[in-house]
Amino acid sequence: MQNRTLEIGVGLFLLAGLLALLLLALRVSGLTVGGSGDTYKVYAHFDNIAGLTVRARVTMAGVTIGKVTAIDLDRDSYTGRVTLLLDDSVDNLPIDSTASILTAGLLGEKYVGISVGGDEEVLVEGGTIYDTQSSLVLEDLIGKFLLNSVNKDEAK
Amino acid sequence: MSAEQQYAVELKNLSFQRGERDIFKDIEIRIPRGKVTGIMGPSGCGKTTLLRLIGAQLRPSKGEVWVNGLNLPSLSRSELFDMRKQMGVLFQSGALFTDLDVFENVAFPLRVHTRLPDEMIRDIVLMKLQAVGLRGALELMPDELSGGMKRRVALARAIALDPQILMYDEPFVGQDPIAMGVLVRLIRLLSDALGITSIVVSHDLAETASIADYIYLVGDTKVLGQGTPDELMNSDDPRVRQFMQGIPDGPVPFHFPAADFRDDLLGGR
Amino acid sequence: MRKTSTLERIRLLGRVGIDVVATLGRSTVFLLRALFGRGTAGNPLQLTIRQLYSVGVMSLAIIVVSGIFIGMVLSLQGFNILSDYGSEQAVGQMVALTLLRELGPVVTALLFAGRAGSALTAEIGNMKSTEQLSSLEMIGVDPLKYIIAPRLWAGFISMPLLAVIFSVVGIWGGAMVAVDWLGVYEGSFWSNMQNSVSFREDVLNGVIKSIVFGFVVTWIAVFQGYDCEPTSEGISRATTKTVVYASLAVLGLDFILTALMFGDF
Numbered sequence: 001m002q003n004r005t006l007e008i009g010v011g012l013f014l015l016a017g018l019l020a021l022l023l024l025a026l027r028v029s030g031l032t033v034g035g036s037g038d039t040y041k042v043y044a045h046f047d048n049i050a051g052l053t054v055r056a057r058v059t060m061a062g063v064t065i066g067k068v069t070a071i072d073l074d075r076d077s078y079t080g081r082v083t084l085l086l087d088d089s090v091d092n093l094p095i096d097s098t099a100s101i102l103t104a105g106l107l108g109e110k111y112v113g114i115s116v117g118g119d120e121e122v123l124v125e126g127g128t129i130y131d132t133q134s135s136l137v138l139e140d141l142i143g144k145f146l147l148n149s150v151n152k153d154e155a156k
Numbered sequence: 157m158s159a160e161q162q163y164a165v166e167l168k169n170l171s172f173q174r175g176e177r178d179i180f181k182d183i184e185i186r187i188p189r190g191k192v193t194g195i196m197g198p199s200g201c202g203k204t205t206l207l208r209l210i211g212a213q214l215r216p217s218k219g220e221v222w223v224n225g226l227n228l229p230s231l232s233r234s235e236l237f238d239m240r241k242q243m244g245v246l247f248q249s250g251a252l253f254t255d256l257d258v259f260e261n262v263a264f265p266l267r268v269h270t271r272l273p274d275e276m277i278r279d280i281v282l283m284k285l286q287a288v289g290l291r292g293a294l295e296l297m298p299d300e301l302s303g304g305m306k307r308r309v310a311l312a313r314a315i316a317l318d319p320q321i322l323m324y325d326e327p328f329v330g331q332d333p334i335a336m337g338v339l340v341r342l343i344r345l346l347s348d349a350l351g352i353t354s355i356v357v358s359h360d361l362a363e364t365a366s367i368a369d370y371i372y373l374v375g376d377t378k379v380l381g382q383g384t385p386d387e388l389m390n391s392d393d394p395r396v397r398q399f400m401q402g403i404p405d406g407p408v409p410f411h412f413p414a415a416d417f418r419d420d421l422l423g424g425r
Numbered sequence: 426m427r428k429t430s431t432l433e434r435i436r437l438l439g440r441v442g443i444d445v446v447a448t449l450g451r452s453t454v455f456l457l458r459a460l461f462g463r464g465t466a467g468n469p470l471q472l473t474i475r476q477l478y479s480v481g482v483m484s485l486a487i488i489v490v491s492g493i494f495i496g497m498v499l500s501l502q503g504f505n506i507l508s509d510y511g512s513e514q515a516v517g518q519m520v521a522l523t524l525l526r527e528l529g530p531v532v533t534a535l536l537f538a539g540r541a542g543s544a545l546t547a548e549i550g551n552m553k554s555t556e557q558l559s560s561l562e563m564i565g566v567d568p569l570k571y572i573i574a575p576r577l578w579a580g581f582i583s584m585p586l587l588a589v590i591f592s593v594v595g596i597w598g599g600a601m602v603a604v605d606w607l608g609v610y611e612g613s614f615w616s617n618m619q620n621s622v623s624f625r626e627d628v629l630n631g632v633i634k635s636i637v638f639g640f641v642v643t644w645i646a647v648f649q650g651y652d653c654e655p656t657s658e659g660i661s662r663a664t665t666k667t668v669v670y671a672s673l674a675v676l677g678l679d680f681i682l683t684a685l686m687f688g689d690f
Contacts, residue, residue, distance in 0.1 A: 009482045010474050016485075017586025020593040021632070027615070028521050028596060029624040055623065109621075211563050233567075234463055240565040251560035254552075265564045268571075313564075 038088040039066065044099040044112070044129040049080035051135055052101050057111040058084050065090045068112060084112065084129075094119040100133035110135065163222075164189040164321055164353040165210055170219030172202070172209060179205055181377040182219070192347045192354040194368030194385075196361070197375040198399065203357040204248075206374070207323050210355070211245060212236050224320065241269055244314030244322045248329060250306035252298040258285070258309050259294045265316045284312040288342060304335030311342060321353045322346065328360040340367055361400065365389070373399060452648045459573040459647075472575035473582075480541045480576065480643075481583030485590070487540050488533060492591040495532060496598030499523055504607050513603075514613035518621040520599035525622065525631040526687070529592035531679050534638035537584055538671035542646035545576055546667040549650025550660035558651075576647050584639025585632050592631065630686045637678060642671040 046052075049071060058066040066086035074081040086093070096117030103110055114129075123129070165187040172180045179202040187193045197203055208214040209221055212228040221228040226239060252261050262281045266272060272280075285291040288308040298306060307327065314322060324343065328336050344367045347354045358364045364371065365385040373381040373388065373396055381388055381396035389400055398406035414420070503519045549572065552558050558568045596618075603609040622628070646667045653663035 006478045007474060010477045013477065013482045013485065013583075014586065017589055020586070020589040021628075023593050024525070024589060024628045025624050028525070028593075028618055029622040029628050055626065057620070208559075213559060213562055237562075237565045237567060240563055243563060245560065245563040247556040247560055249555050251556035253557055254555070265566075268564070268566050310560075317564075 039085045040088060040091070040125040041069075042084050042086060042093075042123050042125075042127045042129060044082050044084060044132050045074060045077060045079040046082060046099075046101060046132050046134045047079055048134040049082060049101060051103075052082065052110045052112070056109065058086065058114065059111060060090065060093075060114045060116070065114070082112070091122065093117075093123045095121045095123055095127065096131055097123070097129060098131040098133060099129045101135040103135075162189060163187060164224060165355070166220075166222040167206075167209070168220040168222065170209070170221065171217050172205060172214065173217045174205075178377045180216075180374075183374070183377075183379050185372055185379065187353060187355055188370060189353050190347070190351045191369040192343065192356060192367050194364040194371040195355060195357045196359060196364055196371055196373050196399070197380070199359060201375045202377075203359075203374065204325055207245065207325055207355070207357055210323065211240065211243060241265075241317055242320045244317070244319040246307065246310050246314050246322070246324045246327060248326045250298075250303075250310040252301075252306055252310055252313070254298050256298075257294070258290065258296050258298070258301070261298065261309060262313045262316055265313065269317060280316065281312075284316055285309075287315070288312045289338070302335075304331050304338070307331070307335075307339065308342070311339075315346065315350075315352075318350070319352065321355070323355045323357070325357050326359075327356065328358055328363045336363060343367055361402070375399070448652075451652065452644070455569070455573075455648055455651065456577070456644055459569040459577055462567070462569060469570075469575065472571065473578045476575045476579035477583060480545070480579040481586065484537060484540045484583065484587060487536055488587045488591050489594050491532065491536055492594035493598035495528060496520060496524065496595030496600075497602045499528075499595070500599035500602040500607075504603060504609070513607070513609050514617050516603045516609055517596075517600065517614035517618035520603070521596050521618045521622050522627060524592045524595045524599075525627045527679070527683070529595065530588045530631050530634035530638055531675060533588040533591045533635060534584065534642055534675040535672055537580075537587060537639070538642045538646070538668055538675065541580065541583070542642050542667050542671050543664045545580070545643070545646040546650040546653070546664045547660055549573070549576070549647060550653040550655070550663050553651065553653065554655035554657070554660060573647055573651060577643055580643025580646070581636070581639050584642065585635045588635035588638075589632065626686075633686075634679065634682050637682060638675050641674050641678060645671045645674065 052068065052071065054068055054071060056068045057064045058068065066084055068082055069085045070083040072081055073079075082099075084099075093114065094117040096119040098115045098117065100113050100115070101110055102113045117131070163186045165185075167183060167185040170180060170183050170185075171178070185195075185206075195203055195206060205214065209216055210223065210228075212221070212223075212231070215229055223239065224242060226235075228236065228239070231239065252258075253264065256264065259281055262284055263277050266277045266280060270277075282291055282294075285294065288311050290305060290308055290312065293301065293305065293309070298309070301309065327339050327343070331339065340363055343354055343356065346352050356364055356368060365388075368385060371383065371385055371388055372379055375395070380399075381391055381393055383391070388396055391397060391400070395407040397403070415423075499520045500516055503516045504513055507513050507515055507519070549558075552568075552572065558572065561568045561571060600611075600614060604611045604614055649663040649667045649670070650660075653659045
């Protein structure tokens with residue numbers, strides 16, 4: 001009898017642990033069952049990737065369709081080469097789509113947004129997105145703003 | 157009768173050191189089969205160590221320990237565990253498993269070493285408990301027992317597997333006269349009725365002398381004397397006589413080794 | 426005079442070094458023998474279940490209660506700071522990441538060392554001092570198999586489960602404070618969390634941490650009990666050692682593991 005309650009207790013404990021792990025997976029990390037299917041890889045070259053990190057989201061129309069898996073410098077063109085891992089379900093991206101580095105909110109994380117192009121040809125595994133828009137660098141922006149105001153002052 | 161059959165346990169040329177200190181130096185002890193052998197000596201002379209050497213819980217620094225024709229230091233770990241099934245030890249504190257009741261304690265060796273059905277285990281356990289007079293205490297937990305009862309339950313557990321050799325570690329310490337009498341009778345009975353080789357380690361003179369067929373007196377890393385209780389009582393050896401008659405001062409000095417008393421007093425520390 | 430004292434210090438240092446190495450060696454042999462040594466005694470599964478109860482289930486209460494409070498405090502503190510920047514909705518993300526990556530595994534390990542670890546040490550030490558271990562040995566049962574191994578396995582299994590439960594309860598506590606009391610919008614609380622928490626990088630890494638901690642804490646606790654001096658003084662000293670060594674090991678290992686797992690940030 002005592003053995004029975006003990007075993008039930010242990011069973012409940014193990015169950016609670018597994019349930020907790022399941023909760024973490026589904027509720028907390030938003031893991032979708034079966035969603036992690038096949039993917040394909042494309043590259044995008046940016047003049048400046050400032051602030052973008054590995055694991056950042058790749059979105060289209062606000063929907064997450066992939067993630068950044070690697071960032072490195074392309075030695076020949078002196079640009080940042082970002083490797084994007086995209087969902088196989090989105091296999092109809094035109095080859096002239098635009099990739100831009102965006103910021104979620106004023107101080108939020110950086111992510112890659114893709115806006116669709118018009119070409120008939122679509123991106124395939126190993127393809128490259130040429131039309132890119134670099135990260136907004138605050139210092140450049142401030143610099144431009146100051147320059148503008150100086151120019152205006154001179155014009156007066 | 158060959159020597160191997162005549163002696164259940166033989167310690168040959170055995171030395172044991174703990175750290176830098178010699179506990180035993182080149183001792184020879186032969187324990188006759190089917191008899192009760194007492195091992196006596198002053199407290200702290202390593203009597204319990206001797207039992208652990210025979211049980212192979214300790215490894216001698218030098219020499220051989222033969223038990224039933226096997227040299228223990230040469231056995232592997234798993235061979236040792238097999239060999240121990242032929243041995244029972246009654247520890248000083250009883251060493252009952254505190255999370256099991258009396259019945260399960262006695263049943264424990266049977267459960268782990270045999271595949272007997274439950275009813276048979278029950279019968280054997282009842283038999284053993286009956287032998288020590290505690291069949292009624294079946295369902296008690298160890299902490300509900302008195303010291304003497306614990307030791308009797310432990311004895312029942314030690315004989316559960318019908319060992320050939322039974323070792324008792326200070327069985328008489330801290331027992332009231334009645335419990336002591338019961339134990340003395342049980343030890344003698346087990347030896348006579350079942351032919352078990354018994355080794356009693358003790359410093360209680362009267363009780364040990366009353367049941368032992370043969371006594372080894374150890375102390376000061378050596379075997380000081382051996383013989384039947386009568387022989388030892390009438391021994392001429394001053395060290396044996398000091399122990400057997402309980403004289404405070406003698407070859408075993410009353411004082412712990414120290415510098416001269418006068419020097420110590422005047423030395424002013 | 427001064428020369429000898431320097432020499433004496435070097436000798437002491439050497440002795441400490443030798444002691445440490447010897448203890449490490451003994452504990453490794455002990456662990457390997459207990460886990461992989463031959464010969465079984467009794468039904469190992471049955472024994473492990475019994476230990477899972479006393480090691481895991483009995484620690485649940487303290488883990489759940491501490492988890493709730495730590496989650497609530499995190500949420501409260503995070504809200505106060507984040508609201509300065511107008512990003513209160515990130516509180517869910519903060520609570521979840523802190524718990525999953527750090528506090529879940531670490532605090533659980535520390536509590537486990539205090540609750541179950543010390544109990545294991547005391548229990549085994551007590552068995553040693555009452556000669557129960559010797560007596561097992563003389564019955565022909567290997568105490569490493571019968572006493573030690575089930576406790577090791579129970580500890581290894583319990584810790585990750587406890588850590589995961591701790592995190593879940595903590596996140597729930599955090600959500601309660603943030604959403605119900607402080608009025609963070611529930612939808613953004615959870616979606617922010619889900620967007621930033623990755624299952625593999627955060628949840629699994631946390632679980633890996635707690636597996637490592639469970640291994641180390643249980644090993645220390647069980648070994649200290651087995652290796653202690655069999656007197657009541659020795660047992661109490663071993664119990665203290667268990668808590669101190671286990672806590673230090675957990676904190677030190679946490680740094681190393683964090684550096685390995687999240688170091689590329």
